[in-house]
Amino acid sequence: MSEDHDHVIDTGKGTFSIDDLGPLMPGMAEIMPLVGARIWKCYYAGQARNRPLAAFQLKEAVNLMEKGAFLRPKYAENMDKFINEELAVVRKAIDSEDWDTFEAAFQAMVEAANAYHDVYDKPYLRWKIPEMPPPDLDMTPRG
Ligand code: HEM
Numbered sequence: 001m002s003e004d005h006d007h008v009i010d011t012g013k014g015t016f017s018i019d020d021l022g023p024l025m026p027g028m029a030e031i032m033p034l035v036g037a038r039i040w041k042c043y044y045a046g047q048a049r050n051r052p053l054a055a056f057q058l059k060e061a062v063n064l065m066e067k068g069a070f071l072r073p074k075y076a077e078n079m080d081k082f083i084n085e086e087l088a089v090v091r092k093a094i095d096s097e098d099w100d101t102f103e104a105a106f107q108a109m110v111e112a113a114n115a116y117h118d119v120y121d122k123p124y125l126r127w128k129i130p131e132m133p134p135p136d137l138d139m140t141p142r143g
Contacts, residue, residue: 028075031068035061036127039110041134046094046102048139054094054102062087078116086112 007018038061045054062083069079086109093102110127117125133139 025071026067027072028068031064031071035064035068037134038064039127040130041137042090042094043106043129044133044139046099046106047133048141049097049099050139050141051094051097053137053139053141055091058087058091058094075120078119082112082116 008015009018009021038057042054042057042061045057065079065083069076086105089105090102090109093099093105106129110129114126117123117127
């Protein structure tokens, strides 16, 4: 980068170079817990037969997964596969309000997610659906 294009970012509390942004971008360790929170909400929205909320939460989870794969390309191929296979079955069940299929597809999706954790040498990361609905969002369908 030439001297006159030295982009300095001023946070108001200090400054850093644009080159410092890369390592500051979130990785999977930061993004995955957010995915977990969205997937938790998706599940209980489905339990409550709340199609728009379940669809919204799943979409937000996908956005986070895509962001993770963009920032950490080594996960991109398997992330795409997961989104287009196991997760797509859940999405379809939500869209068609087929709640019996939703239940089975959701369990299969969680199994697949944990199998990917295994692939990345983290077999000790076994995500599970929390036993309680998320306390911060009303799951009741509207109108
Ligand atoms: C339903 C989908 C998924 C859920 C709910 C989920 C949930 C989580 C959670 C909560 C963590 C953090 C655990 C902790 O440190 O406390 C995690 C870590 C991780 N997940 Fe997932 N995950 C999902 C799918 C995937 C997929 C499809 C991949 C890869 C293709 C993946 C790759 C990873 C990796 C690499 C880590 C470790 C990050 C680190 O270095 O700390 N996950 N996952």
